[in-house]
Amino acid sequence: MATVPLQHDQHDAEWTLPSRGTVAMAALITAESSIFTIFVVAYLYYLGRDVHGPTPKDALEVPWFYSICLISSSFFIVLAERAIEHGKIAAFRLWWAITILLGIIFLYGTGVEWHSLIVDHHLTIATNLFGTTYYSLVGLHASHVVVGLVMMLFVLVFSLMGAVHPHHAYRVKTLALYWHFVDAVWIVVFTVVYVVGR
Amino acid sequence: MADQSYPVGQGVEVTVERSPARGTWLEVVHDWITTVDHKKLGIMYIAYALVFLLVAGFEAMLIRIQLIKPHNDFLSPYTFNRMFTMHGTTMVFLVGMPILFGFGNYLVPLMIGARDMAFPRLNAFSFWISSFAGLLLYYSFIGGVGLSGTGSAPDIAWFAYAPLTEKAFSPGHTTDYWAIAILANGIGSIGTAINIIATVFCMRCKGMTLSRIPLLPWLYATMSFLVLVAVSPLTACQAMLLLDRYLGAHFFDTQAGGSAILWAHFFWIFGHPEVYVLVLPAFAFANEIIPVFSRKAIFGYPAMVAASVGIGFISLGVWAHHMFTIGMTSFGNAFFTLSTMLVSIPTGIKTFNWLATIWGGKIRFETPMLFSIAFLFQWVIAGLTGIMLSVSAWNWQLHNSYFVVAHFHYVLVGAIVFMIFAAIYYWYPKITGRMLDETLGNWHFWLMVIGFHVTFDVMHFPGLLGMPRQIYTYEPDRGWNTLNFIVSIGGFIQAIAILIFVYNMVHSYFRGDDAGPDPWDAWTLEWATASPPPVYNFAIEPEVASRRPLWDRKHPEDPDSAFE
Numbered sequence: 054m055a056t057v058p059l060q061h062d063q064h065d066a067e068w069t070l071p072s073r074g075t076v077a078m079a080a081l082i083t084a085e086s087s088i089f090t091i092f093v094v095a096y097l098y099y100l101g102r103d104v105h106g107p108t109p110k111d112a113l114e115v116p117w118f119y120s121i122c123l124i125s126s127s128f129f130i131v132l133a134e135r136a137i138e139h140g141k142i143a144a145f146r147l148w149w150a151i152t153i154l155l156g157i158i159f160l161y162g163t164g165v166e167w168h169s170l171i172v173d174h175h176l177t178i179a180t181n182l183f184g185t186t187y188y189s190l191v192g193l194h195a196s197h198v199v200v201g202l203v204m205m206l207f208v209l210v211f212s213l214m215g216a217v218h219p220h221h222a223y224r225v226k227t228l229a230l231y232w233h234f235v236d237a238v239w240i241v242v243f244t245v246v247y248v249v250g251r
Numbered sequence: 252m253a254d255q256s257y258p259v260g261q262g263v264e265v266t267v268e269r270s271p272a273r274g275t276w277l278e279v280v281h282d283w284i285t286t287v288d289h290k291k292l293g294i295m296y297i298a299y300a301l302v303f304l305l306v307a308g309f310e311a312m313l314i315r316i317q318l319i320k321p322h323n324d325f326l327s328p329y330t331f332n333r334m335f336t337m338h339g340t341t342m343v344f345l346v347g348m349p350i351l352f353g354f355g356n357y358l359v360p361l362m363i364g365a366r367d368m369a370f371p372r373l374n375a376f377s378f379w380i381s382s383f384a385g386l387l388l389y390y391s392f393i394g395g396v397g398l399s400g401t402g403s404a405p406d407i408a409w410f411a412y413a414p415l416t417e418k419a420f421s422p423g424h425t426t427d428y429w430a431i432a433i434l435a436n437g438i439g440s441i442g443t444a445i446n447i448i449a450t451v452f453c454m455r456c457k458g459m460t461l462s463r464i465p466l467l468p469w470l471y472a473t474m475s476f477l478v479l480v481a482v483s484p485l486t487a488c489q490a491m492l493l494l495d496r497y498l499g500a501h502f503f504d505t506q507a508g509g510s511a512i513l514w515a516h517f518f519w520i521f522g523h524p525e526v527y528v529l530v531l532p533a534f535a536f537a538n539e540i541i542p543v544f545s546r547k548a549i550f551g552y553p554a555m556v557a558a559s560v561g562i563g564f565i566s567l568g569v570w571a572h573h574m575f576t577i578g579m580t581s582f583g584n585a586f587f588t589l590s591t592m593l594v595s596i597p598t599g600i601k602t603f604n605w606l607a608t609i610w611g612g613k614i615r616f617e618t619p620m621l622f623s624i625a626f627l628f629q630w631v632i633a634g635l636t637g638i639m640l641s642v643s644a645w646n647w648q649l650h651n652s653y654f655v656v657a658h659f660h661y662v663l664v665g666a667i668v669f670m671i672f673a674a675i676y677y678w679y680p681k682i683t684g685r686m687l688d689e690t691l692g693n694w695h696f697w698l699m700v701i702g703f704h705v706t707f708d709v710m711h712f713p714g715l716l717g718m719p720r721q722i723y724t725y726e727p728d729r730g731w732n733t734l735n736f737i738v739s740i741g742g743f744i745q746a747i748a749i750l751i752f753v754y755n756m757v758h759s760y761f762r763g764d765d766a767g768p769d770p771w772d773a774w775t776l777e778w779a780t781a782s783p784p785p786v787y788n789f790a791i792e793p794e795v796a797s798r799r800p801l802w803d804r805k806h807p808e809d810p811d812s813a814f815e
């Protein structure tokens with residue numbers, strides 16, 4: 054049988070590669086960013102082109118409190134990442150739970166806002182271009198929040214069952230990357246909808 | 252020493268059964284349906300795409316029969332619309348993308364010396380959701396008008412321009428089937444793209460630094476990046492369209508102030524990069540096949556990588572050359588004319604590198620190489636008509652004429668399909684363990700070249716004479732009659748060629764010569780294992796020290812690794 058040596062001495066050194074979780078998450082975030090870009094462009098393109106009201110000026114209130122909740126959750130998730138890296142499981146659970154709580158508060162805020170828009174201002178997705186673009190952009194973001202929350206809740210449950218260990222830190226970080234992305238997108242959406250758009 | 256070596260050439264350590272699973276047919280089916288093996292999924296993608304190639308080819312033949320003479324009433328106008336919509340949609344989404352993903356799935360892990368893709372289960376998910384998309388699209392045919400609410404196939408052209416896709420213009424559900432199919436297909440494509448990127452960058456065997464990754468995985472990574480940034484917008488558009496159709500939103504509803512032009516932008520932001528999603532794998536095949544059949548290492552590897560990545564980037568900034576007639580500013584026209592022409596620099600680099608690789612080589616004219624050489628010619632000509640179209644003033648004359656149809660078929664058939672054939676001839680021995688028949692291959696090749704040129708060279712002329720695309724018939728006094736007749740005949744010649752090819756594939760699977768692990772005396776890692784490869788790909792994980800690991804192993808006296 055013809056065989057040829059396989060070992061090359063110069064490669065005995067460590068052979069390290071980027072982690073596939075991180076690369077895949079970065080790739081997913083790239084794809085998601087372009088989806089959001091399309092919705093943001095549509096929102097900006099249709100600003101002020103409504104045939105009839107209500108317009109953003111009539112209907113929108115700036116959701117300061119809920120936005121602060123969401124943005125600050127990024128800070129708590131970093132604390133959680135640190136904690137699990139250093140093996141402090143109890144602290145990890147605490148920061149992780151706070152992150153989830155803040156996410157839920159944000160989601161509740163979106164619900165309150167939509168309720169008021171629908172009931173008080175009679176704005177639905179079918180009302181006009183503002184309704185169309187507003188609900189789809191904010192809804193797209195909210196659906197990402199939901200997905201993030203569901204995944205984080207799984208981790209919380211596993212952790213309470215004692216199944217999350219410091220060697221899972223890398224997976225926690227990958228999930229946190231997604232959460233940071235969701236937060237960053239909110240900053241964009243917030244700017245577009247409540248700062249530029251009003 | 253045995254545990255530190257792996258086999259090349261004739262002797263292969265692991266003998267593999269030709270039929271991977273024995274048992275009842277139910278067990279075999281179960282085996283394929285539940286598989287997460289990248290090779291099986293690759294084969295499934297390829298098989299799925301080849302079936303749709305025949306379907307979409309059949310639709311093309313119906314179109315050409317209808318246009319063979321003026322005032323033909325072979326197809327009704329309604330059926331004609333459905334045929335060209337389904338033909339285009341199928342070819343792009345159910346033939347081109349899956350077959351290229353199939354080869355990527357099969358080859359990328361093997362070529363980088365990995366055991367599987369980075370995420371095998373995501374891989375299976377992507378395949379199944381894409382195939383669901385195909386079935387859903389064709390399900391819309393069933394039942395004629397109305398039965399099960401399916402209507403009878405979309406009739407909105409593959410670019411589905413707004414507002415013709417809105418409920419008011421497109422009642423029934425055919426457009427919904429189209430949008431949902433494209434959406435599902437997009438999700439599958441994005442999943443595969445993520446998987447390919449993670450595989451190429453994170454699964455390389457020991458010693459395979461970035462500058463030693465074979466060109467095919469490099470191009471697949473670039474193509475996957477394009478999928479991430481270009482197919483995602485298409486997926487977003489389908490969501491918008493469905494919101495319009497189901498929830499009464501107004502994204503593309505012009506009566507409520509929505510914009511048809513925005514759809515055109517969004518569609519072509521996907522549509523133009525998409526053509527590079529399709530053509531980059533074709534380049535990738537050429538990069539592997541041309542050197543092996545010229546017996547020379549590829550010329551200018553770093554330039555090849557840089558040019559491919561460059562093409563990927565430039566292609567993101569040229570989309571509006573599909574929209575010159577929509578009425579842009581003259582700045583817009585100038586910008587998109589120039590940016591389109593910019594693509595010719597990296598593509599020129601690639602073309603000259605291929606020529607330099609062939610130059611002075613010991614060329615073997617076997618079928619894969621024949622297809623590759625035809626590809627080179629046809630790619631250059633297609634680029635030239637592309638440059639013509641990118642001149643906005645010219646474009647105003649030629650837009651939506653058969654000249655455009657001729658241009659993009661030159662690329663889609665003359666470059667992409669030709670390279671897909673080359674790739675099948677080249678890797679079929681690896682995948683099945685049997686060689687394809689050379690004589691039949693030659694028949695296939697020559698009939699295909701002749702048919703291709705008869706069809707698409709001639710098709711430019713009715714276009715120049717003003718024949719619009721997508722008309723179901725024409726008046727006899729326009730001077731298009733003979734031209735259309737010739738074009739249709741060319742179509743039939745290609746169809747015969749493809750039937751020969753299908754026969755060859757089936758026949759050779761049972762009767763072909765045994766291929767052995769390395770029938771072409773090639774240099775990349777996929778040839779270092781048995782044909783077909785065992786489930787785990789390599790008995791011992793390989794380790795490389797150059798771009799051509801098998802060359803090093805076959806020629807220890809003159810290894811590439813000594814020059815790196």
Ligand code: HEM
Binds near residue numbers: 526572573640659
């Ligand atoms: C050298 C590079 C190329 C240039 C300069 C170029 C230029 C153009 C231009 C300006 C148009 C618009 C024509 C019109 O609608 O008026 C066009 C259409 C088209 N091109 Fe290309 N192209 C190039 C390569 C490709 C490639 C690689 C593909 C496919 C893999 C391709 C496929 C198409 C398709 C499908 C259309 C028609 C789209 C439609 O209206 O349905 N082109 N090309």
Ligand SMILES: [Cu+2]
Binds near residue numbers: 522523569573
């Ligand atoms: Cu284009």
